[in-house]
Amino acid sequence: MQESNGINTSVSVQDNAIVRFFRDLVITVLVVVSFTTLIIFLAGAPPLDAYYHIFKGSLGSWVKLGHVIRVWIPLTLCTCGLLYTFRIGLWNIGVEGQVIMGAVFATYVLRFGMDGRMGNFFLIAAFIAGVTGGALWALIAGYLKTKGGVNEIFAGLGLNFVAQGIILWLIFGPWKRAGIASMSGTELLPRELWLSYVSTIRLSPLGLSLAIFAIVVTAIMLRYTKIGLCLKALGSNPNAAHIFDLNTRLYMLLAMVFAGGFAGLAGSIQVTGVYHRLIPAISSNYGYLALLVAMLSNYNVWIGPVVAFFFACLNVGSIQLPMMLQMDSSLSGVIQGALVLAALAVHAWRVRARRIAEETWY
């Protein structure tokens, strides 16, 4: 009796889950759109024009789309990396610094190939170095957490600022361009050290494939491997370590290495495929933004890239705002933050409603 009931309800619950997902989505979007419209009004601009310019500035032409994808690549890579650390319950806020260190390590290697010979060799070496750099920087935060008892948020944050200091010191100090040291960065790399790209939309196919590869690898790792299972077990139940005889510290470090590695890869692509030099803002806050993406996608590896694409559109599209409407481009950040907050609120409200329903049931 109970079993057959269970099957029946499970089907209807699943039905409801999809309906509920879309209903939540609609509520969230409605809340955010009304909030955004209100603040654009407050700023004294026509809201519809603002939305139009964001849309046209991001998806209005192939060149713009290429720009969006150039933002999407590092954002997706960082998000994929963060899924490992979120799985085990770590807040890897240091992802920003890991991107920076990836870029720094990659540039270090590329500087040996400035004469342009053996370009491919140096490119591959630079990617390996970049991944290593990001992973190492994450490992420091990981060790501080597991051995030093330092909360990963503060360790990561501190290391972000240290990384920022290092990159500025390098650009203004040892790696400065002959004669001039400026915010515009180090010397431009020779053509041989650029990732090959489709010139019409300035997009490197290799960068794009690496990002897609990262999504697939992460999906498989988290879903079908022992590592993924253990990360999830340790993250959702602290007793799992004891029951299954798992080494929590080891898995934490492992998750950090994965996150840092992906972030370092993003940093290497920024250097070789986008800016072709090291600039102070090489990470462009993509690490921080990726944390929002991961949260908003509810830590789902397939929804993450979709959210990342939307965020990239917002970022790229809002570049038009200062020119067209004399508005600050930070509107994109406000919308992104509002989305995450609204989603959190709807989620909390849902949980609350469910609990109240259960309480009345019993």
Add this chain to the structure above:
Amino acid sequence: MTGFDLTILLGGVVAGAAPILLATLGETITEKAGIINLSLDGTIMLSAMTAFVVAYNTESLIAGFVSAAVVGALVAAIVGIFSIYLEQSQVAVGFVLTLMARDFAYFLGNPYTRIPGPSVGPRPIPLLKDIPFLGDVFFNHSFPVYLSLLMIGLIWWYMYPTPQGLRLRSVGENPGACFARGINPRSLQMIYVLCGGFFVGLAGATFSLCTKPGWGRPQGAEGTGWIALALVIFGGWHPIRAAIGAYLFAFLQVMGIYFQEWFPSVPAQVFQVAPFPLMIFTLVFINFAQKESVIKRTEDRAWLKVVLRLFSGAMPTALGKPHKTGQ
């Protein structure tokens, strides 16, 4: 080498530390009550923008300060509602607000960038300013600086000897026990989250109306919130030690100007990151000092014990874990 005047240096430290000090004290209150308000960096930016815009339009500095404090409390209220009442991750909400409030500030403050506006002028305290040395260091500043000095003592006094302070500390240590004693932990925590946000808002106003007058992108206050968060830990969740940390940081900042003259090859930005490795080191040390084996080994060495006591701050036990109803 330029003249090195100790009075001017220390006076600069006291003045420069004012906003960081206010933010650090505010966050100390919040964290002492068991809630982490991670949104500090954004809150400071948003309240700095509010203070400047309001003061510019109303031509009233007081209105600027008050509105900034209210904005600070509002952002804190969002953190409080999400974490205390909706039981969401404090870190997540705080982090989102950090980014969002900063962008919001840039967005709304855009028409007011780089325009001359009101700022708080120096107002030396009569009589006290004539004390040699001390007068110039402490009593030759503007109003927000005096406020920051006053708050150190006031907050310490509130937190430790008074019964309200005892409740504040107990709700951060064990909200469940508070509940059993007939205190509503949620509303108490909410009150102190708002209080903390209020001071953070004042910190923002101090930036845009006093320390670095004006608004722009970047304003120059970026990163301060993170430093304040680090200083709360550095100060071991104690207002006076946090204040010492804030002054130490301001000292490093002022010294950065001298360092730059002494080591011209090292860019200024490098000195600005100095507090962060220091923070990490302190955190490691705090953990180290609380280990049984370490405590045992220091037992027969009095001076080591003193050093350990100096550095080890006890984190509020329930920090980040709000009281849950039911179950």
